[in-house]
Amino acid sequence: MIRLIFIGLLYCILSILHTAAADTKKPQEKLSVAQVKADFEQLYLGLQAGSYDLYVNHPKRAYDQDYQRMLDSIQEPMTSLEVQKLFMRFTALADIAHTRIDFPVDDYRGFMTNDGKTLPLTLTITDTSVVIDDYLGQHENIQSGDHLIAVDGTNVRQWLAQLGAYIAADDQFILNSLLGGQVGAYTWLHDGERDSYLLRARSAQSGEVYEVRQPTLAYSQQQPVSNAEADAASLPRDYDIIDSAIGYLKPGPFYNVFAESDKEIWDTEEYVRFIDEAYQHFLAEGVDTILIDVRNNPGGTNSFSDPMIAWFADRPFKFASDFRVKVSELAKRANQARLENENTDNTISHKLAKFYAAHEPGEIISFPLEEAQPNPSNRSILGHDIDVYIAIDRSSYSNAVSVAAIAQDYGFATVIGETTADFATTYASMESFRLDHSGISVGFPKAHIIRPNGDLKAGGVVPDIELELNQDHDGDLAKIVAAIKAYNQPF
DSSP: OOOOOOOOOOHHHHHTTTTTTOOSSSSOEOOOOHHHHHHHHHHHHHHHHHHHHHSSOOHHEEEEEEEHHHHHHSOOOHHHHHHHHHHHHHTTTTTTSSSSSSOOOHHHHHHTTTTTOOEEEEEEEHHHHHHEEEEESOOOTOOOOEEEEEOOOOOOOHHHHHHHHOOOOOSSHHHHHHTTTTTHHHHHHHOOOSSEEEEEEEEEETOOOOEEEEEEEEEGOOOOOOOHHHHHHHHHSEEEEEETTTEEOOOOBEEEETTTGGGGOOOOHHHHHHHHHHHHHHHHHHSEEEEEEEETTTOOOHHHHHHHHTTSSSOOOOOOOOOEEOOHHHHHEEEEEEEOOOOOOOSHHHHHHHHHTSSOOOOOEEOOOBBOOOOOOGGGTTTTEEEEEEEEOOOOOOOHHHHHHHHHHSSSSSEEESSOOSSSSSEEEEEEEEEEOOOOOEEEEEEEEEEOOOOOOOOOOOOOOOOOSOOOOHHHHHHHHHHHHHHOOOO
């Protein structure tokens, strides 16, 4: 069963800068007021019809008022980007990560590849601080680790709230996690191209408060992150022996990262071969520990992660204790579109088609989940006295969160790291529909996924061994390895 790929925008940005872009200097055609309003009505009606529970976090009365207020604001023709920005803010009001309109990647690609300039920094945003994470500019006063206080004279929290209004998120923790690494992209979305921003910050070294006028920079002008970080980010997946006896497995996204077409993205053949090769290598090297690293992982589908778990599972398992689906015509149409691109009868899409045919729109029914089976002994690490750990962080999303929840709830492995921003029990399994005039794709969650232990409370996976991580790949990995070694020391 597919859990939505919760791909962070950063993954898209890093790849789109190397592709050709349309000429964004051409004036964009505008949609008429009537067209924009018709799409807005279609958007709201579609969200109500398809979403499992659109109003779980934002009451219907408030949503209706927001709809009318935004509808009344449509007074003149708008470009497709202007429409997308308005509709992004509206869908984000639901406070559901999978009720969303995605960031306009094509427009941003065109902007960046035509030397568009953005604010050259990323942030780590928490309840208590806003810290400059990677500083990619050249101003000598600004250092990574400094605390950002204000931007253009506006308190940093108020400034961030303007950017965060475009992002669909279940709570502030998820929103902070998504926004922090994408500040440059969202300042462009909100402000367009600016020459500079006035930053007020407190030095992490001296404690002194300073103000600097930071010019925006093109991608080619921004300073790269450290070579170690760049190397770590460049490999979608990898395995190795680290610290003498630890088998390190970075499975990467749980979909085909080498796909050249939509039909190939869920092809597991090459991925399963990679996973088998990694475990066989670990057994041949006689490791006593395996560390599976799903930090900074966007997720995917359990058809990829189940074969990885099957190597250390000691009994059958499911990614959820319950998978409650709302039947709708929009979900049916989205599923039918998938069926037209599939060549096998044994798929979830075919099972969903039969499921939908047996129920009426508006019904909420538990979809039957099949148990995944442990591997046979010749493809299993059971009996080899190997401890398994799953490393997670705030940027583990979607199916990566499911992997950690399965490992923890079934007792298959020890989870280590920091609490995930994304939820284990969540509204997900996103489908989409397209608006008639603007062509904008709108995502909605058709299901309520309950984590394997049956906990109905929305929340991230809390690790068995909690660590304070800094989004520093190698530094955090060293901290995780040290914690594993300390955890395994006899008393």
